[in-house]
Amino acid sequence: MKGDAKTKISYLILGFGQMVRGQWVKGIAFLTTEILFILYMVKFGGTYLSKITTLGTVETYKEGRKTVYGDNSFHILLFGILTIIVIIAFICIWYLNIRDNLKAEALLKQGKKLPSNTKVLRSLLDENFDKTLMTLPVAGVFLFTVIPIIFMICIAFTNYDAKHQAPANLFTWVGLDNFKELLSFGTQGMGMTFFKVLAWTVTWAFFATFIDYFLGLAVAMLINKKEIKLKKLWRTILVLTIAVPQFVSLLYVMKMFANDGLINGYLMKWGWISSPIPFWVDPMLSRVMIIVVNIWIGIPYLMLITTGLLMNIPSDLYESARVDGANSWQAFIHITLPYMLFVTGPFLLTQFTGNLNNFNVIYLLTQGRPQSINLANNAGSTDLLVTWLYKMTINDSNYRMAAVIGIMVFIVTAVVTMVVYNRLPSVRDEEGFQ
Amino acid sequence: MNSEKKIRSGMKKKKIFGTVMAYAVLIIISIIWLFPFVGLTLQSFRSYDPNVEYGGMVDYLIPKHFSLDNYRFLFSGETNYLIWYRNTLVIAVFVSILQTIVILCVSYALSRMRFKGRKLLMRFWLILGMFPGFLTMICLYFLLKQFGLTQAGAIPGLILVSVASSGMGYYVCKGYFDTIPKALDDAARIDGASRARIFLTMIIPMSKPIIIYTALVAFMAPWCDYIFASYVAFGHDASYNVAVAMTRWVWTNDYQGYFTRFCAGGILVAIPVTILFMALQNYYVEGVTGGAVKG
Numbered sequence: 001m002k003g004d005a006k007t008k009i010s011y012l013i014l015g016f017g018q019m020v021r022g023q024w025v026k027g028i029a030f031l032t033t034e035i036l037f038i039l040y041m042v043k044f045g046g047t048y049l050s051k052i053t054t055l056g057t058v059e060t061y062k063e064g065r066k067t068v069y070g071d072n073s074f075h076i077l078l079f080g081i082l083t084i085i086v087i088i089a090f091i092c093i094w095y096l097n098i099r100d101n102l103k104a105e106a107l108l109k110q111g112k113k114l115p116s117n118t119k120v121l122r123s124l125l126d127e128n129f130d131k132t133l134m135t136l137p138v139a140g141v142f143l144f145t146v147i148p149i150i151f152m153i154c155i156a157f158t159n160y161d162a163k164h165q166a167p168a169n170l171f172t173w174v175g176l177d178n179f180k181e182l183l184s185f186g187t188q189g190m191g192m193t194f195f196k197v198l199a200w201t202v203t204w205a206f207f208a209t210f211i212d213y214f215l216g217l218a219v220a221m222l223i224n225k226k227e228i229k230l231k232k233l234w235r236t237i238l239v240l241t242i243a244v245p246q247f248v249s250l251l252y253v254m255k256m257f258a259n260d261g262l263i264n265g266y267l268m269k270w271g272w273i274s275s276p277i278p279f280w281v282d283p284m285l286s287r288v289m290i291i292v293v294n295i296w297i298g299i300p301y302l303m304l305i306t307t308g309l310l311m312n313i314p315s316d317l318y319e320s321a322r323v324d325g326a327n328s329w330q331a332f333i334h335i336t337l338p339y340m341l342f343v344t345g346p347f348l349l350t351q352f353t354g355n356l357n358n359f360n361v362i363y364l365l366t367q368g369r370p371q372s373i374n375l376a377n378n379a380g381s382t383d384l385l386v387t388w389l390y391k392m393t394i395n396d397s398n399y400r401m402a403a404v405i406g407i408m409v410f411i412v413t414a415v416v417t418m419v420v421y422n423r424l425p426s427v428r429d430e431e432g433f434q
Numbered sequence: 435m436n437s438e439k440k441i442r443s444g445m446k447k448k449k450i451f452g453t454v455m456a457y458a459v460l461i462i463i464s465i466i467w468l469f470p471f472v473g474l475t476l477q478s479f480r481s482y483d484p485n486v487e488y489g490g491m492v493d494y495l496i497p498k499h500f501s502l503d504n505y506r507f508l509f510s511g512e513t514n515y516l517i518w519y520r521n522t523l524v525i526a527v528f529v530s531i532l533q534t535i536v537i538l539c540v541s542y543a544l545s546r547m548r549f550k551g552r553k554l555l556m557r558f559w560l561i562l563g564m565f566p567g568f569l570t571m572i573c574l575y576f577l578l579k580q581f582g583l584t585q586a587g588a589i590p591g592l593i594l595v596s597v598a599s600s601g602m603g604y605y606v607c608k609g610y611f612d613t614i615p616k617a618l619d620d621a622a623r624i625d626g627a628s629r630a631r632i633f634l635t636m637i638i639p640m641s642k643p644i645i646i647y648t649a650l651v652a653f654m655a656p657w658c659d660y661i662f663a664s665y666v667a668f669g670h671d672a673s674y675n676v677a678v679a680m681t682r683w684v685w686t687n688d689y690q691g692y693f694t695r696f697c698a699g700g701i702l703v704a705i706p707v708t709i710l711f712m713a714l715q716n717y718y719v720e721g722v723t724g725g726a727v728k729g
Contacts, residue, residue, distance in 0.1 A: 078573065122628075129629035130547040133539040137601030138555070140536075144577070144598035145562055148570030222460065227453040236712065237464045240471060243711035245657040247677040248700035251684045252474050255491060255693065262473060265493020296467070301722070308723040347726035357566050359661065364681075386566045390661065393571060406569035413564040 007101040017101040045083035052080035074166035156403035205355035216302025238300040250364040283381035478697035504698035530653035545611035588673035606725035610644040647721030
């Protein structure tokens with residue numbers, strides 16, 4: 001233990017040193033955190049923390065017509081995690097407190113004055129403005145993203161599912177059992193289904209990203225042509241699909257291609273087909289349809305982005321190419337495309353990972369259907385990992401496997417990002433086109 | 435001389451042919467793009483009175499009898515349509531304002547200030563973003579329930595969840611702030627302006643395009659929010675937003691002719707949102723393009 005008496009007392013009573021030295025604002029802030037922490041631990045956190053290794057042992061039972069509630073595993077896990085985090089946060093604050101004390105001590109020793117209370121407060125609008133700005137957003141992310149994610153990662157290692165639902169039943173830690181189930185290829189396991197869904201997820205993301213990209217680029221170049229008039233009109237027509245809320249446009253398109261929908265109706269009326277084309281019933285066809293409908297949504301978006309970028313390409317590049325006798329296709333392959341890929345590389349990557357998790361298009365069009373007997377756990381032929389995860393949570397209350405799938409999605413996304421990102425030309429060679 | 439003329443006229447012909455082709459392609463594309471919207475509009479004017487015309491799914495485009503039945507139905511109070519609409523509007527307005535404020539704060543701090551753990555925080559948030567959002571659904575539901583923000587209280591609950599984590603979406607806005615020269619800040623600081631003052635009186639007025647972009651994107655998202663909204667409001671009709679309620683109409687299918695009502699309801703949702711988007715289109719383009727290049 002370093003420091004003088006005031007500092008040493010601050011090891012136990014946070015903020016003591018600051019208060020004695022006249023820095024009331026800081027001192028009270030530190031002391032209040034300590035009091036709140038102790039109250040929290042005694043009244044609330046302690047009991048949950050002590051049960052976190054078992055997630056509760058007291059079963060809920062019925063005494064006559066009355067239900068006597070035992071331990072609630074869900075609460076124990078969630079509040080246990082919260083308590084651990086609160087403890088870590090408190091240790092950090094404690095450390096800050098000690099450091100602040102030592103700093104103040106050193107300043108006084110040198111004969112300097114400590115910053116006054118008003119100055120401390122005012123610094124929150126100036127050199128410490130970052131703290132003012134960031135506190136609430138960081139706290140929000142922490143409470144509504146970080147804690148839930150930690151909680152769900154933990155769920156992947158428990159047997160929390162329809163049969164073990166709090167508060168009626170307890171659930172407990174099961175180690176890696178869920179991961180083994182996901183990757184086992186026996187009749188009970190989900191291995192085959194998982195890899196089929198994963199394969200479709202990656203295929204979908206690939207097509208959805210690149211087809212849209214190239215077609216969007218083509219449309220942008222078409223409208224950019226000198227001879228084309230009414231550029232604004234064409235763009236506005238296309239942009240409609242971005243402006244209209246997707247649940248309206250996608251649900252309508254879904255119904256349009258339904259067995260009793262418009263398209264089949266007209267085709268049959270004209271005598272081109274005798275029975276409806278099973279757009280949403282045939283597994284292969286519905287996959288193609290999803291990609292096609294996604295083009296309808298994706299092209300305008302990419303057109304908007306690429307239109308601006310195309311204009312940034314120096315026109316003398318094209319002129320010198322024409323002097324060298326290149327036709328427009330060669331100019332596209334050797335000038336436009338490399339430039340665009342270079343500039344939009346990181347964007348393509350985020351598009352790809354975004355499409356891996358593109359919930360809306362799939363869910364509004366097919367909800368993952370058609371169902372297949374070859375797939376376990378109610379997965380459908382067009383299910384992505386995320387829609388499968390969603391259905392497991394909502395329909396089957398299979399929280400443990402949903403959590404495992406969620407972790408898998410994270411791994412896939414993270415691996416793709418890491419592998420691709422470092423190979424991107426614009427990352428490796430920032431000066432490339434400048 | 436003569437052959438050269440021929441080549442030139444040949445090239446001209448080729449060029450005209452190319453232009454005609456380009457127009458043809460554009461017209462075909464426009465028809466494909468517009469068709470669903472035309473269909474949606476036409477079907478919304480079909481009657482749902484079974485004596486006049488069936489209100490469910492039919493296999494023809496143009497209604498035999500034009501009527502305003504569906505719109506009348508929406509405003510009649512037989513369903514909570516007006517409440518759903520109000521819910522969505524309230525969510526969209528609040529989310530738009532609050533989310534923009536949060537993103538501006540985070541972006542300024544990350545762009546202009548160098549504090550301990552800044553890089554770490556950015557990397558941490560990047561990794562967090564790789565987890566699928568729905569993973570945390572049941573946990574968020576539980577958290578909201580503790581504060582009474584589900585079912586009847588779903589509207590403030592949804593706003594809270596959308597705003598709470600919005601700090602992570604700072605990329606585009608920070609990218610924009612990064613392009614504003616730091617020399618401006620430094621000059622103002624030498625003149626004695628505090629960070630807060632620089633932020634409020636210099637940076638914000640200079641960032642109109644990105645503020646409009648951020649607010650627009652935030653405003654449009656709630657109109658499509660089906661997943662979380664349906665989970666949080668579960669079973670409480672008056673807390674639905676339009677997406678949840680209308681989706682139900684389509685999925686529980688059209689045995690009562692709800693399909694044309696969905697079309698009418700969808701049109702009423704789409705019109706204001708579309709007009710707003712079209713009016714602010716240029717800001718949107720600037721935002722997405724900037725975001726795409728920054729990555």
